[in-house]
Amino acid sequence: MRHTYLYDAHLSLGAKMGSFGEWEMPLWYSEGVSQEVKAVREDVGLFDVSHMGTFSIRGNVLGALQPLVTNDLSLVPIGKAQYTLLLNEKGGIVDDLIAYRVEEDLWNLVVNAGNRDGDWAWIRERVGKGVVMEDDSESIVLVALQGPHAAATLSELGFSSKGIPRFGLGKGEILGNLVSGARTGYTGEDGFELFIPLQSAFVVWEGLISAGARPCGLAARDVLRLEASFPLHGQDISPRTSPLETGLEWAVKWNKGSFVGKGALLKEREEGSTRERVGIQTRIPVRFGNEVYCGEECVGRVTSGLFSPTLGHPIGLALISRERPEGDLVVMKGGRPRKATRVKLPFYRRKG
Amino acid sequence: MKYTTSHEWVEDESGGRMGITAYAAEAMGDIVFVEFLVAEGDRVEAGQAIAEVESVKSSAQAYAPSEGFVEELNRYVVDDPSLVNADAEGEGHLLILSGLKAEGLMDEETYQTFCENEG
Numbered sequence: 001m002r003h004t005y006l007y008d009a010h011l012s013l014g015a016k017m018g019s020f021g022e023w024e025m026p027l028w029y030s031e032g033v034s035q036e037v038k039a040v041r042e043d044v045g046l047f048d049v050s051h052m053g054t055f056s057i058r059g060n061v062l063g064a065l066q067p068l069v070t071n072d073l074s075l076v077p078i079g080k081a082q083y084t085l086l087l088n089e090k091g092g093i094v095d096d097l098i099a100y101r102v103e104e105d106l107w108n109l110v111v112n113a114g115n116r117d118g119d120w121a122w123i124r125e126r127v128g129k130g131v132v133m134e135d136d137s138e139s140i141v142l143v144a145l146q147g148p149h150a151a152a153t154l155s156e157l158g159f160s161s162k163g164i165p166r167f168g169l170g171k172g173e174i175l176g177n178l179v180s181g182a183r184t185g186y187t188g189e190d191g192f193e194l195f196i197p198l199q200s201a202f203v204v205w206e207g208l209i210s211a212g213a214r215p216c217g218l219a220a221r222d223v224l225r226l227e228a229s230f231p232l233h234g235q236d237i238s239p240r241t242s243p244l245e246t247g248l249e250w251a252v253k254w255n256k257g258s259f260v261g262k263g264a265l266l267k268e269r270e271e272g273s274t275r276e277r278v279g280i281q282t283r284i285p286v287r288f289g290n291e292v293y294c295g296e297e298c299v300g301r302v303t304s305g306l307f308s309p310t311l312g313h314p315i316g317l318a319l320i321s322r323e324r325p326e327g328d329l330v331v332m333k334g335g336r337p338r339k340a341t342r343v344k345l346p347f348y349r350r351k352g
Numbered sequence: 353m354k355y356t357t358s359h360e361w362v363e364d365e366s367g368g369r370m371g372i373t374a375y376a377a378e379a380m381g382d383i384v385f386v387e388f389l390v391a392e393g394d395r396v397e398a399g400q401a402i403a404e405v406e407s408v409k410s411s412a413q414a415y416a417p418s419e420g421f422v423e424e425l426n427r428y429v430v431d432d433p434s435l436v437n438a439d440a441e442g443e444g445h446l447l448i449l450s451g452l453k454a455e456g457l458m459d460e461e462t463y464q465t466f467c468e469n470e471g
Contacts, residue, residue, distance in 0.1 A: 016381070032382045033408050098421075219381060219409050284385055285406050307384045307408045334404065334413060 003051040005141050006199055013215055021114040023051045026217040036220035036311040037227075040187050041310055041350075044147035046205070046213035047221055053116035054140050054195070055109045055123070056102075059131035065107070066095050068260055069099070070243060072253040076101045081167045081182055085243055085251055087261025088100040088124060091268060092239040093246075096231065100169055100182055110142065110193070111331060112233045114305065126260070141201035145213055146191030146224075148350075153191065153211050154181070161192065174200075183303055186221065186297050188228025189350055205225045226304050226315060229346035235288055236277070236303040245319065247345070275300065276322050278329075280340040285314040286331040291320045292340070293332060295325040302331060308347060315347045316340070353441065353456070356417050357465035361441050365454040367423070371445035372414055372436065373404055375467050379408035383433045386446065389413075394422045396449070403446045405436065414446055418454040422447060 001024035010017065012192040015026035026048065029269035039045045042311060057065065066073055078101050086094040095115040098109040111119045120135060127133065145153060151161045159172035164183045171180050177200035196204050209215060222232070227245075231237045237246050244265060246251075252265065280302075281285075290302040300320030308315045318340075320329070329340040355361050358374035363369045377383060385406035390396060396416040403414045425447045429435050436444040458466060 016378070027409075028381055034384075069355075077426060223408060284404065285411065287411055305407065309382075309384075309408065323443045333411070334401065 004048055005198060006048045006050065007207055007304045009202060009205055010048065020051070020218055023113055025051060027219045028217040029215050033217070033219040033223060035215040037213060037223050037309045039214040040147045040216060040220065040224055042148065042188055044145060044149040044153050044213045045216040045220065046208050047144040047146065047216050048142050048262055051113040051139045052142055053111040053113065053119060054136045054142060055111070055120065056106065056134045057109065057131050058137050060108045061107045061131055062107055066256065067258060068123060070259060072256040074098060075257070078104060079169045081169065081184055083251055085248065086119065088239055089261060089264065091242040091261040091264030093233065093237045093241060093243060094122055094239055096186060096233055096237065114234055136294045139198055141198060142193060142198045143196065143205060144185050144191060144193045145208060146187040147189050150191040153208065153213055156211050174204050177204055179204060186230055187224035188346070188348055208294060223306055223308065226306060227308050227310055227348035232304060241319065242268055242273070244268050246277045261288045274322060275319050277321060277334040278318050278344045279299065280316045280318055280329060281343045281347040282316065282338050282340050283313045284333060284338055286316050286333050286338055286340070291332045292320050293330045297325055297328055299324040304331040310348055353460060355460065356457055357389040357466065359417055360414050360417060362449065362452065362454065362457070364395040364419055365457055367420060367450040367452045368448065370447055370449050371440055372412065374440040377436050377443060378411065380405070380410050380412060383407045383436045386429045386433050386436065388425050390422050392422055392425055396420055396422060414464035416449070417457060418452045420449045420452040421449045424448040
């Protein structure tokens with residue numbers, strides 16, 4: 001198993017460790033997942049997300065990357081970030097990622113842990129000679145500080161985030177250590193993702209915890225992102241699903257020129273998607289892979305399902321046929337039918 | 353106390369309190385639902401699913417270790433599923449079974465070794 005730089009810190013905090021792809025990561029710490037979710041919704045939580053990939057790319061990045069992604073990078077000013085997708089020729093989602101414009105011609109890409117190697121090769125093969133790419137994943141420790149008190153926690157440690165808008169970038173010092181911060185996250189709360197040089201990572205991690213941030217594991221991260229209805233690559237989205245059927249058309253800019261997969265998406269838009277992503281609520285949690293029925297007909301599968309501590313009931317996403325019999329959705333779990341009610345997305349939206 | 357390879361415990365091979373093991377409860381994390389798939393007085397078959405246990409992130413079923421009868425369901429764990437996390441092999445038991453004919457279940461030491469090897 002692969003370990004992040006903060007592995008020993010997790011062990012000393014009493015983390016329950018578990019596997020996430022090829023990574024051994026903290027699932028939760030001593031208080032458990034529900035308390036961690038609550039901390040992020042009401043106070044502030046801290047996640048080690050340094051298993052994710054961080055690439056830097058320098059040169060004519062717009063020219064090189066625009067044809068690979070669905071969103072329009074030319075709309076991103078220096079110091080801002082954008083959520084975007086890499087597609088294959090069939091319009092399937094190779095990965096979702098965030099592109100940060102650090103300087104005019106210097107961008108950072110943060111990609112999913114499980115797709116690090118694949119994305120690196122995918123992008124490298126297609127960007128041509130006009131850019132220089134570097135894999136910073138092993139030299140930068142990425143942590144996420146999330147929750148309504150994230151900004152106050154940072155300022156307590158010397159990092160003022162006042163001028164940083166949502167999806168904006170900033171630099172500052174935490175306990176005297178220079179870090180970059182972006183006002184991004186995956187939880188549906190205000191918060192920051194901090195890019196920390198390896199040598200300062202442990203001090204910053206400890207400092208944030210001493211300032212009141214509760215360490216949170218991947219289980220809480222999964223709960224928080226599903227409550228906010230953010231997709232997880234490998235479950236809700238994958239190379240076999242398109243952005244149009246999974247609620248991500250907002251990240252596709254049709255007028256920006258050509259990009260890999262655009263032809264397939266245009267065809268899908270014209271003919272109509274055959275499937276759609278829906279939000280469901282059940283009495284008992286249903287899980288990834290459970291089949292969804294409408295009458296006698298299997299119409300799709302659950303792509304994410306868990307108990308929401310914030311809402312106090314189970315929630316799930318399912319990918320199902322648009323053309324299906326009328327009537328209620330039923331999820332088969334362990335050989336038993338479980339009635340599912342369709343609910344509007346997102347399941348949770350923060351106030352204000 | 354006797355243990356199964358599917359991470360249940362039972363007081364005795366002939367019956368008594370039964371539940372999921374502390375090891376299983378810890379691996380599941382915060383338990384939020386217990387649902388019984390049998391009723392008091394039911395006859396159960398070996399390997400029959402008798403309860404569904406749900407944590408925030410994962411699902412598990414508890415199975416009858418042999419044929420037998422359902423004496424009593426522990427309704428306290430339905431009202432407060434976190435009891436299973438707090439005391440899986442005591443107050444957080446799932447039910448009481450009788451007339452079991454279980455054989456070859458593991459003792460505590462053997463089960464611990466089994467868990468270490470499985471992890």
